[in-house]
Structure formats: C-alpha cells, structure tokens
Amino acid sequence: MGEADLNRERLELALEAAGLDLWENDLVTGTVTRKATKTFLELGFTEEEIVSGLQDVYGLFHPDDLATVQSAVSDHMSGVTPQYRCEFRLRAKSGEWVWYANYGRIMDGHTDTPGKRLIGVTFNIDDRKRKEDEIAQINRQLREQNALLQELNTALEQLAACDALTGLSNRRTLMEMGARECLSTGQLGQPLSLMVVDIDHFKAVNDAWGHLAGDRVICAVAQACLARSRTAVDIVARFGGEEFVIVLPGIDAPSAMRLAESLRTGVSDHNVLVDGDGACVTVTVSIGVATLYDARGASFEELVNTADKALYRAKQAGRNNVQSAVAAESAARAEAHMLLDPGQTQGSSALTN
Ligand SMILES: Nc1nc2c(ncn2[C@@H]2O[C@H](COP(=O)(O)OP(=O)(O)OP(=O)(O)O)[C@@H](O)[C@H]2O)c(=O)[nH]1
Numbered sequence: 001m002g003e004a005d006l007n008r009e010r011l012e013l014a015l016e017a018a019g020l021d022l023w024e025n026d027l028v029t030g031t032v033t034r035k036a037t038k039t040f041l042e043l044g045f046t047e048e049e050i051v052s053g054l055q056d057v058y059g060l061f062h063p064d065d066l067a068t069v070q071s072a073v074s075d076h077m078s079g080v081t082p083q084y085r086c087e088f089r090l091r092a093k094s095g096e097w098v099w100y101a102n103y104g105r106i107m108d109g110h111t112d113t114p115g116k117r118l119i120g121v122t123f124n125i126d127d128r129k130r131k132e133d134e135i136a137q138i139n140r141q142l143r144e145q146n147a148l149l150q151e152l153n154t155a156l157e158q159l160a161a162c163d164a165l166t167g168l169s170n171r172r173t174l175m176e177m178g179a180r181e182c183l184s185t186g187q188l189g190q191p192l193s194l195m196v197v198d199i200d201h202f203k204a205v206n207d208a209w210g211h212l213a214g215d216r217v218i219c220a221v222a223q224a225c226l227a228r229s230r231t232a233v234d235i236v237a238r239f240g241g242e243e244f245v246i247v248l249p250g251i252d253a254p255s256a257m258r259l260a261e262s263l264r265t266g267v268s269d270h271n272v273l274v275d276g277d278g279a280c281v282t283v284t285v286s287i288g289v290a291t292l293y294d295a296r297g298a299s300f301e302e303l304v305n306t307a308d309k310a311l312y313r314a315k316q317a318g319r320n321n322v323q324s325a326v327a328a329e330s331a332a333r334a335e336a337h338m339l340l341d342p343g344q345t346q347g348s349s350a351l352t353n
Pocket residue numbers: 165198199200201202203204206210211212213214215218240241242315319
C-alpha cells in the first residue's frame with residue numbers, strides 16, 4: 001500500500017470514528033464532487049437517490065434554514081469568516097426533519113480557479129438540538145411559572161397588607177409604614193400629623209339597616225378619607241371596625257385640622273345608599289388629630305394614642321366633631337390651672353359641633 005493510500009485510510013478512520021461525513025463541492029459548476037453518502041443513507045435515501053447537484057442538495061434543506069446556510073457559504077467565500085459553519089435541518093426520505101451541522105473551508109489546493117472547491121464535513125447534531133429544544137421549552141415553562149408565582153406573590157402581599165372590605169391599608173401595614181414615616185419625616189425635620197376617624201353611632205346603622213348596609217357606610221367613609229388624601233404620600237388605613245387612620249407627612253397641626261374639618265363636613269353632607277331600593281343614610285364622624293413637630297426618636301404608636309385621646313374628646317364633645325391633641329393638652333393644662341385657681345372656667349377647644 002502506497003503512502004497516499006495509507007493517508008486516505010487514516011483519514012477515513014478518523015472520519016468514521018468522529019462520525020463525520022466528508023463532502024466536496026465545485027462551486028463554479030455547482031456540482032457535488034464528493035457526496036455526503038453517509039448522511040444521505042442515514043436520511044433513508046438509497047445510493048441511487050443521492051443527489052449530485054448543489055441545487056438538489058439545497059432542496060433538502062428546511063426552508064427556514066436555507067438562507068442561513070447560503071449566507072454562511074457566501075460569508076466564507078468572501079473572506080468574512082475563516083471557516084464555513086452552520087446548523088440546519090435536512091428532510092429525511094420519511095419527511096421527518098433531522099438536524100445536522102456543516103464545517104468546511106475553501107481549499108483551492110491544486111485547482112487553478114480560486115474559490116472553486118469547498119470541502120467540509122457534515123455531522124448529525126439531532127440529539128443535541130432536541131435536548132436544547134427540550135431545555136428551552138423547560139426554561140420557557142419555568143419563566144411562565146415564575147411570572148405566575150410573582151403575580152400570586154404580589155396578590156398575596158396585597159391581600160396581607162390590605163383590608164378586605166375597603167381595600168385600604170390594614171392595621172399591621174399602617175403600623176409598619178407609620179413607623180417608617182416617623183423616621184423619615186424626623187430626618188427631614190418635617191412635621192407629621194395623624195387623624196383617627198370614627199363613625200358616630202355606627203351600631204345604630206347596623207341595627208336599623210343591617211350589617212351589609214353598615215359595610216356600605218364603612219366603604220363610603222373610606223372613600224371620603226381617600227378623596228382627601230394625597231396619593232402615594234398619605235397613608236389611609238382601616239384601623240378597626242368603623243375606625244380609620246390617616247397619616248399626613250409634612251402637614252402641620254393647623255393644616256391637619258383644616259383637612260379633618262373638610263372630611264367631617266364632607267361625610268355629614270353626603271348620603272350613603274344602603275340598599276337596592278334607593279334608601280340612604282347620613283352618618284357623621286368624630287376625628288382626633290395629633291401632630292409631631294420633631295418625629296426623631298418618637299414612637300408612631302404614641303402618636304396614634306395621642307390622636308385617639310383627642311378622638312375620645314371629640315366623642316365626649318357630642319360627636320360630629322374634631323379635636324386636636326394640642327387642644328387636649330391645653331385643656332389638660334387648663335384643668336391643672338383650674339385646680340390651682342378654681343375661679344377659672346374650662347376652655348373648650350372643639351372646633352365645630
Ligand atoms: N357592618 C359592619 N359593622 C361592623 C364592622 N366592624 C365592626 N362593626 C360594628 O361597628 C359597631 C361599633 O359600635 P360601637 O363601638 O358601639 O360604636 P358606635 O355605635 O359607632 O358608637 P360611637 O363610636 O360611640 O359613636 C359594632 O356594632 C360592630 O359590630 C364591619 O366590618 N361591618
């Protein structure tokens with residue numbers, strides 16, 4: 001056996017071991033000068049059916065891959081890429097699509113026409129591609145499930161943070177957000193005001209019109225509170241059954257009192273529809289207002305308690321009434337003063353009745 005034959009045998013052995021199918025095309029005449037026999041047999045064609053023209057070969061490519069293959073050839077021929085490589089599907093005789101890859105290079109060698117001879121190998125990558133597809137599919141499903149979980153999570157967080165009847169923040173959220181607000185307004189050196197709003201004689205509404213009508217009244221007052229608050233600035237929460245809290249960052253005591261007054265009159269001027277027959281009720285609210293001028297190190301719970309005490313005073317003053325903690329403090333001072341000088345009269349700080 002001559003050296004050339006030995007070399008050919010060595011090459012055949014290497015190709016066979018690596019699962020490679022060697023081919024050679026004459027790009028000038030468009031003929032296949034060495035056919036990818038192994039590939040065509042693998043695709044189910046007989047020796048006689050193996051095509052020998054480039055156009056016939058192209059006819060077997062998947063229509064979606066043909067442009068990629070042709071541009072890979074022309075990129076290599078024009079010197080853009082050092083090798084010709086691409087991945088594509090070929091139609092088996094059964095009609096099934098099978099994934100292959102090509103790796104080749106222009107080898108002019110002994111030919112006179114540059115760019116004439118394209119030599120390459122074809123190898124089956126169907127298993128790898130199917131696994132890639134499966135992984136891509138699994139990834140897509142995981143992404144979809146992830147998005148769904150995130151949506152559910154957001155909905156759950158929303159549910160955990162909100163009052164189911166009114167959609168307002170619930171008491172737990174209020175206490176968390178309020179504590180944060182205390183810190184930030186303290187750092188900014190801004191005042192922090194808070195109102196506790198309570199529906200007057202609400203039990204009577206429930207007793208006269210039923211619990212569902214009572215719920216409608218609660219929702220109407222919640223809307224009135226929201227309507228007078230700044231979106232994404234104030235915190236509006238349902239604190240208990242028929243009690244609400246509004247946190248007003250940066251608002252001083254006089255402004256908070258004006259807001260509370262506007263809310264009080266807004267509620268009392270408004271009829272609430274309580275049943276399908278058009279029956280309406282009018283309710284009033286009592287409001288306690290408290291303001292912190294230096295919230296640094298202050299406790300939010302303390303601020304709520306202070307406003308609650310002012311609310312108690314508003315109820316004592318006959319309801320449909322607004323009282324401020326400042327007023328409560330001055331009343332306490334006046335009371336202390338009266339104890340010292342019983343001749344003085346107690347000053348009422350109720351704003352309206
Ligand atoms: N419809 C309805 N009623 C509620 C809800 N939560 C609490 N309540 C009722 O609210 C009423 C509150 O009554 P009270 O605490 O006596 O207060 P009030 O009748 O408003 O009297 P004052 O606050 O003193 O003016 C109770 O009858 C509770 O059953 C709710 O979610 N829906």
